[in-house]
Amino acid sequence: MRAGAGTLTIDRLAAGYGRLQVVKGISLELGAGRALALLGPNGHGKTTLLRAITGLGPITSGTVELDGERIEKLTTPEIVERGLMHVPQGDMLFPRLTVNESLTLAGRLRRARGQRATNLSLVLDLFPRVAERRHQLVGTMSGGERQMLAIGMGIMANPSVLILDEPTLGLAPKVRHEILTRLLDVRQAGLSLLVADGDVDFLFGLADEWHVIELGRIVGSGTTENRPTHEQMMAMYVGASSTPSGGPDTTTEVSHV
Numbered sequence: 544m545r546a547g548a549g550t551l552t553i554d555r556l557a558a559g560y561g562r563l564q565v566v567k568g569i570s571l572e573l574g575a576g577r578a579l580a581l582l583g584p585n586g587h588g589k590t591t592l593l594r595a596i597t598g599l600g601p602i603t604s605g606t607v608e609l610d611g612e613r614i615e616k617l618t619t620p621e622i623v624e625r626g627l628m629h630v631p632q633g634d635m636l637f638p639r640l641t642v643n644e645s646l647t648l649a650g651r652l653r654r655a656r657g658q659r660a661t662n663l664s665l666v667l668d669l670f671p672r673v674a675e676r677r678h679q680l681v682g683t684m685s686g687g688e689r690q691m692l693a694i695g696m697g698i699m700a701n702p703s704v705l706i707l708d709e710p711t712l713g714l715a716p717k718v719r720h721e722i723l724t725r726l727l728d729v730r731q732a733g734l735s736l737l738v739a740d741g742d743v744d745f746l747f748g749l750a751d752e753w754h755v756i757e758l759g760r761i762v763g764s765g766t767t768e769n770r771p772t773h774e775q776m777m778a779m780y781v782g783a784s785s786t787p788s789g790g791p792d793t794t795t796e797v798s799h800v
């Protein structure tokens with residue numbers, strides 16, 4: 544991992560699928576070593592935004608800069624080689640590989656090769672449960688163990704910025720807490736984090752800043768020191784039940800907390 548680098552600037556990013564515009568002009572600034580949380584109702588564009596940033600989904604307009612370099616026209620492998628790594632939502636691992644093989648595979652990137660041993664010992668220190676299962680097939684591991692492995696594979700790519708999409712999805716509270724503790728250690732090691740998750744307590748425990756995304760726009764932002772009250776959260780989510788793909792865009796008012 545590379546401490547020092549790891550700034551990400553997203554400027555008026557728009558993204559969608561064909562004629563469906565899902566992300567409608569989002570700007571974000573992630574400083575080196577900082578952690579930024581994205582929250583908001585399901586289906587309002589968090590995954591679409593994160594995928595667009597790493598070149599996994601199409602961008603309609605706007606720019607993305609990683610450590611001062613424009614990356615929005617690069618391919619995903621080129622973006623990963625520059626230090627921006629995406630740990631996707633859901634179980635995207637290879638079930639027939641062992642844990643060891645999976646970590647080795649993730650460490651094969653050009654930028655990661657020289658750091659492979661250092662990163663491997665970091666991952667095994669961070670996630671003892673993964674270390675204990677080094678010879679186990681990934682498909683036989685629990686959901687929490689697979690999520691830890693996915694983060695570990697992200698670290699093996701030697702990133703300066705790690706994007707995590709729903710890292711606690713479907714996990715029990717105890718396992719969520721374990722993942723939170725480990726991600727705080729990852730922050731300590733110098734990585735910048737951009738994280739979307741449905742668990743608000745998890746996000747507030749991890750990040751410096753939060754942004755609520757509703758209907759493809761940021762409708763509320765703040766630092767985790769000025770955490771929104773339950774009522775403020777509810778206010779930001781009001782109207783969010785309308786589907787982003789349906790009818791007219793109703794987000795004309797922006798409510799900042």
Ligand SMILES: Nc1ncnc2c1ncn2[C@@H]1O[C@H](COP(=O)(O)OP(=O)(O)OP(=O)(O)O)[C@@H](O)[C@H]1O
Pocket residue numbers: 560563565584585586587588589590591592632787788
């Ligand atoms: N490949 C696709 N083609 C067409 N529409 C899509 C595609 N992927 C996502 N969408 C739509 O885009 C909208 C936003 O989805 P997205 O996954 O970005 O939301 P999200 O905020 O990450 O939700 P969640 O919290 O449930 O993951 C949804 O209406 C979804 O159905």
